[in-house]
Amino acid sequence: MLTLPQIKNAKPRPKTYKMADGFGLTLLVQSDGAKLWRFRYRFAGKEQMLSFGQWPQVSLAEARQSRDDARTQLRGGLNPGAVRKQTKAQAKVAAANSFRAVAEEWIELNRGKWRATHVVRVQSQLDRDILPSLGDRPISNISPAEVLAVAKRVEGRDALDQAKRCLQRVASIFALGVRTLRCETNPARELVGVIRTRKVQHRAALTFDQLPDYLGRLENVGAGAETKGALEFLLLTATRSGETRGMRWSEVDMDKGLWRIPGERTKTGMEHLVPLSKQAKAILERMQPLTGNGDLVFPSPVKKNEPLHANALLAALRRMGYETGDITAHGFRATFSTTLNELGHNPDVIERALAHVPKDKIRAAYHRSQYLEERRVLLQAWADMIDAKRKGANVVPMRKKAVG
Structure with a gap:
C-alpha cells in the first residue's frame, strides 16, 4: 500500500x-x-x-x-x-429543476423588458435574501413554510417593502416553474398579506397659502443658483426631485416649450413629456448662461458633471427655516395635486401631469402624450396662480372645463 x-x-x-x-x-x-x-x-x-x-x-x-x-x-x-453516469445525469436534471435555475431563466425572460438598474436590484435581492435558502432546492419540493421563512427574515430587518417584493418575486419564479411543468403549485401565491404593513406617512407638503412665504424665503436664502433654480422649477413642474436634478439640456425643446424625460430616468420606466409654462422657461433662460455649456441644467456646484444632490435641496430648505417634517422637495407634488383637485381641475389631467401611469395596459401604452395640451394649459394656470398668490391676489377656483 x-x-x-x-x-x-x-x-x-x-x-x-x-x-x-x-x-x-x-x-x-x-x-x-x-x-x-x-x-x-x-x-x-x-x-x-x-x-x-x-x-x-x-x-x-x-x-x-x-x-x-x-x-x-x-x-x-x-x-x-x-x-x-446515472448520478451525474440525475444531478444535471436536479440542477435544471432547481429554484436557482428557474430564477435565472425568469430574469433572462424579463431582461429585455426591465431597465438595467431594475435587473441589478432584482438580482441583488435574489443573491442576498432568496437564493441562499432556496437556490439549490428542487423547486417542486419547496414548501410554503420555507418561502414564508425567507420573507420573514427580510421583514425582521424592518424592510417591509423589500419583504413584500421578495414574496412577489418568489411567486413570479414559481409561476414560471408551473408554466414549464417543473412544479405543480405556487406556494408563494397563498402568502399574500402575511407581511405586516407600515403605517403610511405622507410626504411633508406646504399648503397653497404657504407658497408666498416659501418663495420669499427661497429668494433670500444663501444657496447657489442651481439649488434655488431647481427648488422653484420643482414647484412649477410638479416633477420628481431626481428627474429635475438630473435634467439635461438635450431633453429640452425651448421652441416647443417641452421637456422630454427619457424612460431610463423616470420612476415608471416610460418617457414623460412635461409642457413648460412661461415661468418654467424663464428659470431655464436664467440657467442657460450658467450651465448651458454643460450637459446638466442643475449640476452639482462642486462636481459639474454630476447632478445636484438631493441633500443640497434638503440643506437649502433647512437654511430657509423649515424643520424636518415641514416640507420635502417631493411634497410639491402633493401641493400641486391637492390644490388643483380642490379647485375643480380635471383629475385625469392632474394624474398625467404627475406621470402616474394608468393601471390599464392599453391606456398606459399611449400615456406619454395623453392630455398633452390639457396639461400645457393646466401647468400654465398653476404657474399663473403661484405668481398671483405671490403678489397677494386671491385665487378663485376655476371650473373643470376651463382647463380640460
Whole structure:
C-alpha cells in the first residue's frame, strides 16, 4: 500500500508510470508531474476504469474511500461506472429543476423588458435574501413554510417593502416553474398579506397659502443658483426631485416649450413629456448662461458633471427655516395635486401631469402624450396662480372645463 511520503516524493519520468495501492487503486504519475487516481475493475468479464481525480486535491484517504465504495457496488451487482453516469445525469436534471435555475431563466425572460438598474436590484435581492435558502432546492419540493421563512427574515430587518417584493418575486419564479411543468403549485401565491404593513406617512407638503412665504424665503436664502433654480422649477413642474436634478439640456425643446424625460430616468420606466409654462422657461433662460455649456441644467456646484444632490435641496430648505417634517422637495407634488383637485381641475389631467401611469395596459401604452395640451394649459394656470398668490391676489377656483 502507498504511503504519503511515497506519493510526495514520486518524481515524473519521461513516460507515465503507475504506483499501486491495492485492490485496483493506482496512482498514475505523468511526465508533466500530475498525479492521477485510477481504479481498475472487471464487470461482466470486461476490464473497466474509473477516475477519482488528482492528488493532492483528492487525498489518499479519499481515493481509498472511493475505491471501497466502488467495490461495495460491485459486490451488489452494480457497475460503478454506470452508477456514476446515472448520478451525474440525475444531478444535471436536479440542477435544471432547481429554484436557482428557474430564477435565472425568469430574469433572462424579463431582461429585455426591465431597465438595467431594475435587473441589478432584482438580482441583488435574489443573491442576498432568496437564493441562499432556496437556490439549490428542487423547486417542486419547496414548501410554503420555507418561502414564508425567507420573507420573514427580510421583514425582521424592518424592510417591509423589500419583504413584500421578495414574496412577489418568489411567486413570479414559481409561476414560471408551473408554466414549464417543473412544479405543480405556487406556494408563494397563498402568502399574500402575511407581511405586516407600515403605517403610511405622507410626504411633508406646504399648503397653497404657504407658497408666498416659501418663495420669499427661497429668494433670500444663501444657496447657489442651481439649488434655488431647481427648488422653484420643482414647484412649477410638479416633477420628481431626481428627474429635475438630473435634467439635461438635450431633453429640452425651448421652441416647443417641452421637456422630454427619457424612460431610463423616470420612476415608471416610460418617457414623460412635461409642457413648460412661461415661468418654467424663464428659470431655464436664467440657467442657460450658467450651465448651458454643460450637459446638466442643475449640476452639482462642486462636481459639474454630476447632478445636484438631493441633500443640497434638503440643506437649502433647512437654511430657509423649515424643520424636518415641514416640507420635502417631493411634497410639491402633493401641493400641486391637492390644490388643483380642490379647485375643480380635471383629475385625469392632474394624474398625467404627475406621470402616474394608468393601471390599464392599453391606456398606459399611449400615456406619454395623453392630455398633452390639457396639461400645457393646466401647468400654465398653476404657474399663473403661484405668481398671483405671490403678489397677494386671491385665487378663485376655476371650473373643470376651463382647463380640460
